[in-house]
Amino acid sequence: xxxxxxxxxxxxxxxxxxxxxxxxxxxxxxxxxxxxxxxxxxxxxxxxxxxxxxxxxxxxxxxxxxxxxxxxxxxxxxxxxxxxxxxxxxxxxxxxxxxxxxxxxxxxxxxxxxxxxxxxxxxxxxxxxxxxxxxxxxxxxxxxxxxxxxxxxxxxxxxxxxxxxxxxxxxxxxxxxxxxxxxxxxxxxxxxxxxxxxxxxxxxxxxxxxxxxxxxxxxxxxxxxxxxxxxxxxxxxxxxxxxxxxxxxxxxxxxxxxxxxxxxxxxxxxxxxxxxxxxxxxxxxxxxxxxxxxxx
Numbered sequence: 227x228x229x230x231x232x233x234x235x236x237x238x239x240x241x242x243x244x245x246x247x248x249x250x251x252x253x254x255x256x257x258x259x260x261x262x263x264x265x266x267x268x269x270x271x272x273x274x275x276x277x278x279x280x281x282x283x284x285x286x287x288x289x290x291x292x293x294x295x296x297x298x299x300x301x302x303x304x305x306x307x308x309x310x311x312x313x314x315x316x317x318x319x320x321x322x323x324x325x326x327x328x329x330x331x332x333x334x335x336x337x338x339x340x341x342x343x344x345x346x347x348x349x350x351x352x353x354x355x356x357x358x359x360x361x362x363x364x365x366x367x368x369x370x371x372x373x374x375x376x377x378x379x380x381x382x383x384x385x386x387x388x389x390x391x392x393x394x395x396x397x398x399x400x401x402x403x404x405x406x407x408x409x410x411x412x413x414x415x416x417x418x419x420x421x422x423x424x425x426x427x428x429x430x431x432x433x434x435x436x437x438x439x440x441x442x443x444x445x446x447x448x449x450x451x452x453x454x455x456x457x458x459x460x461x462x463x464x465x466x467x468x469x470x471x472x473x474x475x476x477x478x479x480x481x482x483x484x485x486x487x488x489x490x491x492x493x494x495x496x497x498x499x500x501x502x503x504x505x506x507x508x509x510x511x512x513x514x515x516x517x518x519x520x521x522x
Contacts, residue, residue, distance in 0.1 A: 227287055227302070227411075228253055228287070228288055229250075229286070230286045231250045231252075232284050233247055234283035236278070236281050237281045247283070248433075250431055253429075255413070256426050257429050257431075258417070258422070258427035258430035259431055259432075260423050260433070261418060261439075265418075266433050266435070267417075267418075269436075271305075274383055275303050276292060279293070301377070303382075304377065306367075306382075306384045313358065313359075316357070317356060318353060318357075318361065318365075321369065322341045325373040325376050326376045330376065344376060347372070347402075348369065350365060350372070362395075364395025364396075368398075368402065371402060380410070380412065381411070381414070382412070383414045384416065385416045387399055387415070387417070387422070400422065403415065403426055421505075423444060424505035429441075430442070430444055444505050448505055448507070448508045451507050454489060455503045456494055456501060457487050457500075459485055461482075461483055465484045468494055468495060472489065473489040473490070473511075474488055475487050487501055
């Protein structure tokens with residue numbers, strides 16, 4: 227699904243402008259939407275999935291305007307919101323079957339097959355009889371992805387999917403998304419966790435205070451910080467001096483000193499050497515030096 231967003235804005239009744247003149251083009255595959263909490267990501271997601279209406283601007287999906295073809299577009303969207311919840315008395319398979327009844331016209335046997343296929347795909351087939359609200363946090367998010375996929379959507383919108391998950395579950399979830407992105411589906415992943423974007427997405431945008439602060443590839447964003455990431459060994463006094471003046475993104479104790487990675491436009495210490503940047507470095511540099519937002 228090709229998505230074109232032009233001049234999109236959202237102003238709430240209290241006057242808060244959550245989205246300001248957003249212009250984006252999103253093609254098939256995995257697209258990352260990165261930004262700090264409060265950047266406007268959730269408002270943007272709710273508009274995309276037709277839960278809210280924009281104050282102004284247009285969105286077309288495969289040439290269809292979402293305001294004029296709301297019902298048709300909604301049938302092609304799968305959505306996993308950040309605050310996704312389950313019915314307390316339904317088992318995992320029962321919940322997924324209920325979602326299938328709401329969003330598909332599958333007959334009983336076809337629906338049961340689809341439910342089991344998705345449970346297996348997200349690694350939950352062996353716990354299909356467990357009450358959905360008794361699943362672990364990671365399992366709940368995987369069940370959430372299964373319900374979003376139940377109707378074979380052309381667009382999958384996922385809001386903050388790995389928040390609160392342990393590293394193992396976060397990796398498992400990313401792998402599921404990577405597998406889904408190889409199919410004929412567009413996936414929009416909204417997150418404030420940089421690792422979710424760098425490990426799964428080929429294209430991205432960064433929102434800050436409702437505006438697009440960057441759009442392009444993760445690699446393109448990383449190139450903007452090349453030459454501004456430094457690594458140096460410091461004693462306690464030097465370390466305290468450096469962290470009071472620069473953004474320190476990594477600190478490792480080593481042989482009575484500190485091995486430190488620093489984001490700085492100029493060499494922060496006479497012994498500092500350039501380090502290879504990653505997306506986390508780029509995110510910190512961009513937010514602090516380009517947008518004036520302190521993250522460290």
